[in-house]
Amino acid sequence: MKKITLLFLLAASLTACKSGDKKAVNAPENLSPEEKQKVLNDTASYTSIEWIDPIVQNLGKLVKDQSIEVSFRFKNSGDKILLIESVSAQCGCTIPEKPEKPFAPGEEGIIKAKFNGSGQGTISKQIYVKANTSPAKDHTLTFTGDIQEK
Template identity: 30%
Template sequence: MKKVILGLSALCMVAFTSCKEENAASKINSDNVAAAAERDATSSDFPVITFAEAEHDFGTIVNGTPVETIFKYTNTGDSPLVVSNIKSTCGCTVPTDWNKDPIAPGDSAEFTVKFNGKGNNQVSKSITLTTNTEKGSEVVKIKAFIEPDPNAPAKKAGSAAIKSVQ
């Protein structure tokens, strides 16, 4: 009996508090609507980053030869471009010297990518820029064909042993 009375009391409370004269349309502030419309109209003005070259080929290099290149880019959009971070796919490729200040529309900047030149055969690395463009990030690449060092000591072939299982 107590459960029934408690249940009816809870139902009455919900019914009395949810049935107010006030509706959702009366809660809309026209100043907020105008501000949101203005914000939405300008939100499509993203900066656009355009690279002079989006992929750099170092060609053929000898294993262990450090190389570097400079990536140049321009803000071709209508609002300031901010590059907040640049990182690579591994520690062998290090991006440095990028402009952390906003870049005005029409202005250019650059950053350096250093690659330690280690690997075998064709090597490709990606460098990701965290930006305020519409996509939020941009990617440039470096690649090189790495030949073995002719002056490196020859590696001794390994040995194998066969064990019998009984």
């Protein structure tokens, strides 16, 4: 009976040790343009992204000609470095900020955009994000609102 118990404990400890063998991946602060392009082109370097904030946000009532900032938080939920290749907007009234740094696995970041609505009525604006992510490289973030007179 002691041999069986000892064998069980040995097997359990070996299994527990194996689960800790994952290599930590640290994102370098800066990558050269060539290194970035290599990561973006190599599908083996693709990771996954988790949107912490909803990808569709209703901002409610907005004041005409007032600038607002919207943000979308994300997390690198994969096991490779996450690079945001590009961030663009549907029109000139929305100016997005592209995060320049690489994100290590588990690291969080924010995509921000400034919106200045000079029109009036209901709006729906898109921000397009391209990253080294699988299964899709392209992500669409949307914010809506209702622009009203002051």
